[in-house]
Amino acid sequence: MLSIFTRARKSLGHAAIALSALALAACEPVTTANQGPAASRGQAVQVALLVPAGSGRSNDDDLARGLENAARLAIRDLGANTIDLKVYRTSGQASVAAQQARLAVQEGAQVILGPVFAAEANAVGNAVAPQGINVLAFSNNTSVAGGNVYVLGQTFENTARRLAGYAAGNNAGRVMTVYDRTAAGEAGRTAIASGARQAGATVVGEEGYDFSQNGIRNAVPGIATRTQEAGANSVFLTADSAGALPMISQSLRDAGLGQDMVQFMGLTRWDIPTQTISLPGVQGGWFAQPDPGPWQQYTARYSQTYGGAPHPISGLAYDGIAAIGALAKSGRPITQANLTQASGFTGTGGAFRLLTNGTNERALAIAQISNNQVRVIDPAPRSFSRGFGF
Incomplete structure (x- = not known):
């Protein structure tokens, strides 16, 4: 097995959730130009x-x-x-x-x-x-x-754009994308490329691995070498906690990509399940979450x-x-x-x-895992006003 965690049914990625008032952030002019039944004030x-x-x-x-x-x-x-x-x-x-x-x-x-x-x-x-x-x-x-x-x-697109933007402004904007060769991994790779382009970061390389223990074991030395040769200062991982994340993150660290060399970032939630934040390979890593x-x-x-x-x-x-x-x-x-x-x-x-x-x-916050704890290092914007952060 790739992971110490049980794989869940995943037609839907990890979704992050929070409470707020049930209201419009602002009002727009009423229009009936698009499809959808009309509603009347006071009518359910x-x-x-x-x-x-x-x-x-x-x-x-x-x-x-x-x-x-x-x-x-x-x-x-x-x-x-x-x-x-x-x-x-x-x-x-x-x-x-x-x-x-x-x-x-x-x-x-x-x-x-x-x-x-x-x-x-x-x-x-x-x-x-x-x-x-x-x-x-x-x-x-x-x-x-x-x-x-x-x-x-x-x-994925939303998450990649937010993380890439933060990375670009914090000396981690030269990105090596590391993805599993699965449908989800390929989708994540595409999202990272698009998000980095929109956010002003640069993808300096893309490295895949077969979705198996042997696939990771065989791919990691080359990934580590090419990450250093490309001058990457961050590694953007598509893996999730139920899959390859425990093994790929630790293997890359063991191969010489230390916290002092490259910043690890995750396209998925690294705090779900909570055991994930105790993994040695994700310490110091960034991921995105709602407020x-x-x-x-x-x-x-x-x-x-x-x-x-x-x-x-x-x-x-x-x-x-x-x-x-x-x-x-x-x-x-x-x-x-x-x-x-x-x-x-x-x-x-x-x-x-x-x-x-x-x-x-x-609106997503940037969180970091440190000493098996999660802390927000860049809060989620509160509205879609100027400077929202996308």
């Missing part, structure tokens, strides 16, 4: 929540329960007569999700919240596009974004309401309701133009906004 918006319950897998049922709990908590925060929520079970299957989405529209749904997995989101988007219904999916897979489908999960303060508030309120900690991605359901509810309270239609307003919304991870290409931007 009909929202269909698609969750992966019914698959027969306990982890899917736990996730479904967490998403529904978070959505209902957000509705409670919005107040009466804002959102009328109806829950539909998809079994985590694309065909079932599409069928349920069509049923939801027949029953009056004005917007779809969910589903979780990328194939489901794609099927649902196609199923309800003729009716002009927008879909706010819980995926972070940007390949399914666009048209009437928006992904709410923290994306931890709001997430702690959300966790406390969720636990007080439901008697247990929230699922790590349940905050995405809260965020979706936050965006829909903000428009509903102001009587603005759930159109593409209003969903993608430049000012964005506030949700469980602080400021976020949906983009016209179906992806999103989230």
Whole structure:
């Protein structure tokens, strides 16, 4: 096994979450030029929540329960007569999700919240596009974004841009990308290249390794040598805690890439699960996360309401309701133009906004692991005003 941690089902990357007020960051002019049913001030918006319950897998049922709990908590925060929520079970299957989405529209749904997995989101988007219904999916897979489908999960592109920008301003802007030769690793490599270009950092090399213990063992000496030859002052890793991160990070350190030579950065959350922060290879490393303060508030309120900690991605359901509810309270239609307003919304991870290409931007903090502890070294911006940090 590559990792000391159990591999989880991962159609969705680790999502970071936090609490904030359910309000628009700012107001934009009302428009009905894009698709989406109209809403009237004081009239509840009909929202269909698609969750992966019914698959027969306990982890899917736990996730479904967490998403529904978070959505209902957000509705409670919005107040009466804002959102009328109806829950539909998809079994985590694309065909079932599409069928349920069509049923939801027949029953009056004005917007779809969910589903979780990328194939489901794609099927649902196609199923309800003729009716002009927008879909706010819980995926972070940007390949399914666009048209009437928006992904709410923290994306590789967003993370890479934030980290590369911070690195460029802190003597770590000459980046060696180190990626596993998997679909996720290749997607991460592409995101790092794009993010570095936008943020003013320079990718001086890209080095891959086969996703196995022998693959890492065989690749590391060459990676270390070429990193030094390229004059890189940072190494950007695509690996995650459930996969190659424990082995690749330590192996690169052992091969001579010490903390005094290169800065390690991670495209995934290095604090999930919490055991990760005790790995020797990640000490001194940087990763991006939403504002931890709001997430702690959300966790406390969720636990007080439901008697247990929230699922790590349940905050995405809260965020979706936050965006829909903000428009509903102001009587603005759930159109593409209003969903993608430049000012964005506030949700469980602080400021976020949906983009016209179906992806999103989230305000992220830069955190560092030191002595088995996580500390924020560059706080998350609070709004999308000038100097937001992307």
